[in-house]
Amino acid sequence: MSNVYGENMVKMKIEQKIVAIYTVIGAVSGLISNYLTAISVFWAAISAFMIYFGTVLPILKAKEGKKKKSISFNAAMTFFLVWATVWVFLFNL
DSSP, X not given: OHHHHHHHHHOOOHHHHHHHHHHHXXXXXXXXXXXXXXXXXXXXXXXXXXXXXXXXXHHHHHOOTHHHHHHHHHHHHHHHHHXXXXXXXXXXX
């Protein structure tokens, strides 16, 4: 039974992997934005957009068609929701 469970864990869809990756990238970007808030709120927000577009462009170049639109939407929503949550949470501490 553990063999079946292990096989299912390894077989993640590409969309699930991208969401997991952008969750981590969003959390790290939230931390970076929190540190940049001391300099300027403008740079804190711009840094998140730069990080997102810097990481999503290679993924979009590799995919084509409908998958490209779906992947970019899922990545963007995951990234920006996690980034905003982490940034606001750290800002209010």
